[in-house]
Amino acid sequence: MYVRRARASLRGWGGVAAMAVLCALALAFVLLLPCTQRAPQEPARAGQGSATGVQARADGCVDAEAHRQTLAPSGADGPTIEAIKARTGAKRKLVVGVDQNSYRWGYRNPNTEGARLEGFDIDLVHRIAADILGDPDAVQFKAIPTSQRIPAIEDGRVDMVVRTMTITCDRLRQVAFSAPYFKTGQQVLAPKSSPVTGYDGSLAHKKVCTAAGSTAYAKLAADRKDGRLPATTDISATVPNQLDCLVRLQLGEADAVVTDGALAASQAAQDPTVELKGKAFTTEYYGVAMKKDADDLVRRVNRVLVDYRAHGWQTSYDDWLSATLGEDASASEPPAPQYLRGS
Amino acid sequence: MTHPPKSSTAPPPAGAAGAAAAPGIPAQPGPPVHPATPVLPAPSGAGVPPARRTAFAEGVERLRAAATTEPGRLRIIGAVLAVLVVAFGAVTAWQTSERSAAADDVLHRSQPLSSGAAGIYRSLADANTAASSGFLAGGQENAASRQRYEKDIRTAAGGLVTAAANAEPGSASEATIARLNRLLPEYKGLIERARTYNRQGYPVGGAYLRYANEKMQKEMLPAAEDLYTTENRRLDADYADATPYPWAAIALGLLALAALGWAQHRMYRRTNRVLNHGLVAATAAATVALLWLVVGHAVARSGLDGSYAHGIRSLNVLHDARIASLKARGNENLSLVARGAETITVDGKPYDAYYYDFDKDMGVLGKGLTEAARLADDQGGTAPVRAAEGSMAVWKQRHAAARDEDENGNYQQALDKVIGAKGATGECFDSVDRSLARAIDHEQAEFQQAAGDGRDAMAGLPAGAAVLAVLAAAGAVAGIGRRLSEYR
Structure with a gap:
C-alpha cells in the first residue's frame, strides 16, 4: 500500500515537474528573445534548473518573485x-x-x-x-x-x-x-557529531532523508545529476512528512535531513543532539x-x-x-x- | 507374487490368485470341465522340464488339481471368502481410523491453531489501535487503554510461542513466526518512544507513532495474515482428509457380501439346503459392518461438512470483519494524530491518507458483516451480526460528524467525538468489537458441536469393523468346514 501511495504521489509530482519544465522552457524563450535588462542575473539562476525555486508559469509568475505579488497595506475596512x-x-x-x-x-x-x-x-x-x-x-x-x-x-x-x-x-x-x-530555504540537518558540514561534498556516502514529492527531493535529485552533489549520496530515503525524517535520523536509518530551514529548526528543537549544518541553499x-x-x-x-x-x-x-x-x-x-x- | 524363492509368502498370493479365479469358475459349470483342464497342464508339462517349474506354477497346478474335486473347490471358496471378509475389515479399519484421526486433528489441532493465528492477528491490530487511542489522550492516557495495549502484546507474544511450537521445522510458518518475533519488540520500542516524546510535548512523538503504525500495517499484520492463511490451509487439508467416502472399504464390503451370497447360492443349488449357519452368520456380520461403515461415515461427514459450512466459513468472515473494524479504528485515531501529515492523491484530489484508509476498512467491514449475516444460520449467530451492523451505521454517522469537525479545524471537538466518553465513535467501535467477539464465540461453539458430533460418529468404527470382520471370516470358515466334513 505504501509503495502504491508513494508511486501515486510521485506520478502526481512527475506531472507537475514536467509541466514546470515545459513552462520554464517557454518562459526562457520569451525572456531570451527580447534580451531584457535581467540578462546578467538570469542565466546564472536558469543554470540551476527549475528546482532552485525559479519555477516559471505561463502567466509570467516566477516562484522566486511570487512574494512580491501582494497588495499595498491599508487600514481601511472593506x-x-x-x-x-x-x-x-x-x-x-x-x-x-x-x-x-x-x-x-x-x-x-x-x-x-x-x-x-x-x-x-x-x-x-x-x-x-x-x-x-x-x-x-x-x-x-x-x-x-x-x-x-x-x-x-x-x-x-x-x-x-x-x-x-x-x-x-x-x-x-x-x-x-x-x-x-x-x-527560509532548504537546509541540512544532521547529528552534532556527524562529519556532515552542509550542503556540499561532505554528504558523500551519506543517506539523506527528504519528504516524498518535496522541493527538497527535486533539488537533491537535480543537483546529484549535475554533479553539484556527490554521486555517492543516497537520496532514496523519502518519507511522507518531513518530521518523519527526524525519526529516521534518530533510528540511524538516515545520516542527514534536507528540508525547509524553519522546519529543520523545529526538528532540531525536539532533539538537542542534532543541529542545522551550513547555510540555506535555496530561498x-x-x-x-x-x-x-x-x-x-x-x-x-x-x-x-x-x-x-x-x-x-x-x-x-x-x-x-x-x-x-x-x-x-x-x-x-x-x-x-x-x-x-x-x- | 513374482518372488519365487520365499515359498512361505507364495501360498497366500496363490490363494489370492485363486480367489480371482474362483468366482470365475462357475461360468464354466463345475463337474464337466475335465476335458478342458487336462489339456492345459499337458503342454506346459511337455514344454518345460518338471524340475524348472517355479513355486508359483506349482501352486497354480495344485490349485487346478484341487479344483477338479468338490472338497478342493470348497476349500478354495472358504479361503477366498475368509480373505475377502478379513480384507474388508482391515481396509475399513484403516480408512476409518485415518478419517477419524483427521477429524480429531480438525477439532483439536488445526482449528485451534487457526483460531490461535487469528488471535495473534487480532491482538496485534488491537494493540495498534489501543496504542493510538492512548496516544491521542496524551499525558492523560487512561489505565484501561494502557492495559488493553499491554494485554494485546502479551496475547500476541503467547500466541506466537504456541504457533512456533506447532510449526514444522523449516516451514514457511516458522519463518513467518520468526519474523513476527523480531518485529514485535521493534514495534514496542517505537511505541514507547512515541509515548515518551508525546509526554514531553514533542510532535515527533506522533511521527514515531505513525512509523510504528506503518511497521504494523505494512509488515506485521501481513505476516500475521500469512500465518492465519497457512493455518487455514492446514485446516482445509485436515477437512479434506476427514470427509472423502471410504470407497475401497465399501467396494470390498460389497464384494465380500456378493461372494458370500454366491457361495450360499451355489451350496443351495448343490445340496438343496437353504441355510448354512456359518455363512449366514458371516453374511450378517459383514452386512452390519458395511452398514455401520456407510451410515457412520455419512453422519460423520455431514457433521464435519456442517461444522465447516456453519462454523469455519462464518469464523473466517467474522475474523476478517473484526480485523477490518480494528484497522478502521486505528486509522480513525491516526488521522487525528497525523493531522494531515500524510496525504494521498486519488484522481487528482488530495485526501488524508488515514481517512482514505478508514473509508476502505469500513467498506471491508460492511461487506464482511453482510456476508456474515448471510452465513449465520440461527438466531444466536444472526443477532450479534445485526447488532454489529447497527453499531457500524452509527459509527459511520458519528465519524462523519467528527471528520467534519476535524476538517473545519475544530480539533478538540473532533477529538471528543472520537475518544470522548459519551457519544464518541469509540463507543461504536467497542460495540462492533464486542458484537463480533460474541458472534465468533457462537460460531466457535457451533463448530465445536458439529465437528465433535462428526468425529464421534466414527468412534469405535475401526475396532468394530475389525471385530465383525474376524467374526464373519470365522463364520465363513465354519460354514464351509461343516459342508466339507460331509466328504469325510
Whole structure:
C-alpha cells in the first residue's frame, strides 16, 4: 500500500515537474528573445534548473518573485473585515487555520493549561486579531490538515491560514498572500557529531532523508545529476512528512535531513543532539494566505506586518527560533516588502 | 507374487490368485470341465522340464488339481471368502481410523491453531489501535487503554510461542513466526518512544507513532495474515482428509457380501439346503459392518461438512470483519494524530491518507458483516451480526460528524467525538468489537458441536469393523468346514 501511495504521489509530482519544465522552457524563450535588462542575473539562476525555486508559469509568475505579488497595506475596512467585525458574542473571533504539529511554529503544548497552541505563527495570529478585533485572544484556531489549507480558505471555513505556508505561483492562482513574514530555504540537518558540514561534498556516502514529492527531493535529485552533489549520496530515503525524517535520523536509518530551514529548526528543537549544518541553499518565503478576493483583509494584514516587522517580530524570533536558528536573525528576516499586485 | 524363492509368502498370493479365479469358475459349470483342464497342464508339462517349474506354477497346478474335486473347490471358496471378509475389515479399519484421526486433528489441532493465528492477528491490530487511542489522550492516557495495549502484546507474544511450537521445522510458518518475533519488540520500542516524546510535548512523538503504525500495517499484520492463511490451509487439508467416502472399504464390503451370497447360492443349488449357519452368520456380520461403515461415515461427514459450512466459513468472515473494524479504528485515531501529515492523491484530489484508509476498512467491514449475516444460520449467530451492523451505521454517522469537525479545524471537538466518553465513535467501535467477539464465540461453539458430533460418529468404527470382520471370516470358515466334513 505504501509503495502504491508513494508511486501515486510521485506520478502526481512527475506531472507537475514536467509541466514546470515545459513552462520554464517557454518562459526562457520569451525572456531570451527580447534580451531584457535581467540578462546578467538570469542565466546564472536558469543554470540551476527549475528546482532552485525559479519555477516559471505561463502567466509570467516566477516562484522566486511570487512574494512580491501582494497588495499595498491599508487600514481601511472593506466587506471582508466588516463581515468579521459583524460577528457577535462568542463568535466574534478571527477564524485562523494553523498547524498544531510544527514545534515552535504552531503546536499544541500538552503541558500548558488547556493544551494551548504556541509558536511563531501563533504569535503573528494574535497580533492580527488584536489589530482587527482589538483583542489578541479573539481567535478561533482551526487545526487544519495540510491537504485542507487551500480548500479551507476557498470554502470560507477560515478567514486566513498562518501555517508555514510558502508563497508559490501555484498557490497564488487559488489564494491571495500577504507580504512575506519569514525567509527560509532548504537546509541540512544532521547529528552534532556527524562529519556532515552542509550542503556540499561532505554528504558523500551519506543517506539523506527528504519528504516524498518535496522541493527538497527535486533539488537533491537535480543537483546529484549535475554533479553539484556527490554521486555517492543516497537520496532514496523519502518519507511522507518531513518530521518523519527526524525519526529516521534518530533510528540511524538516515545520516542527514534536507528540508525547509524553519522546519529543520523545529526538528532540531525536539532533539538537542542534532543541529542545522551550513547555510540555506535555496530561498523561500512564508506568507499569510487569504481568500483571493479578500483585498481589504490582505491590505490590512500587510499593514499589520509592517508594524510587526518593526515591533514584535524579533521578540517572537527570540522566543521560539533563536535557540535553533541562531541568535542572529538576519538570515530569516523577510525582505523589504514590495507590493506589485495590481488589483 | 513374482518372488519365487520365499515359498512361505507364495501360498497366500496363490490363494489370492485363486480367489480371482474362483468366482470365475462357475461360468464354466463345475463337474464337466475335465476335458478342458487336462489339456492345459499337458503342454506346459511337455514344454518345460518338471524340475524348472517355479513355486508359483506349482501352486497354480495344485490349485487346478484341487479344483477338479468338490472338497478342493470348497476349500478354495472358504479361503477366498475368509480373505475377502478379513480384507474388508482391515481396509475399513484403516480408512476409518485415518478419517477419524483427521477429524480429531480438525477439532483439536488445526482449528485451534487457526483460531490461535487469528488471535495473534487480532491482538496485534488491537494493540495498534489501543496504542493510538492512548496516544491521542496524551499525558492523560487512561489505565484501561494502557492495559488493553499491554494485554494485546502479551496475547500476541503467547500466541506466537504456541504457533512456533506447532510449526514444522523449516516451514514457511516458522519463518513467518520468526519474523513476527523480531518485529514485535521493534514495534514496542517505537511505541514507547512515541509515548515518551508525546509526554514531553514533542510532535515527533506522533511521527514515531505513525512509523510504528506503518511497521504494523505494512509488515506485521501481513505476516500475521500469512500465518492465519497457512493455518487455514492446514485446516482445509485436515477437512479434506476427514470427509472423502471410504470407497475401497465399501467396494470390498460389497464384494465380500456378493461372494458370500454366491457361495450360499451355489451350496443351495448343490445340496438343496437353504441355510448354512456359518455363512449366514458371516453374511450378517459383514452386512452390519458395511452398514455401520456407510451410515457412520455419512453422519460423520455431514457433521464435519456442517461444522465447516456453519462454523469455519462464518469464523473466517467474522475474523476478517473484526480485523477490518480494528484497522478502521486505528486509522480513525491516526488521522487525528497525523493531522494531515500524510496525504494521498486519488484522481487528482488530495485526501488524508488515514481517512482514505478508514473509508476502505469500513467498506471491508460492511461487506464482511453482510456476508456474515448471510452465513449465520440461527438466531444466536444472526443477532450479534445485526447488532454489529447497527453499531457500524452509527459509527459511520458519528465519524462523519467528527471528520467534519476535524476538517473545519475544530480539533478538540473532533477529538471528543472520537475518544470522548459519551457519544464518541469509540463507543461504536467497542460495540462492533464486542458484537463480533460474541458472534465468533457462537460460531466457535457451533463448530465445536458439529465437528465433535462428526468425529464421534466414527468412534469405535475401526475396532468394530475389525471385530465383525474376524467374526464373519470365522463364520465363513465354519460354514464351509461343516459342508466339507460331509466328504469325510
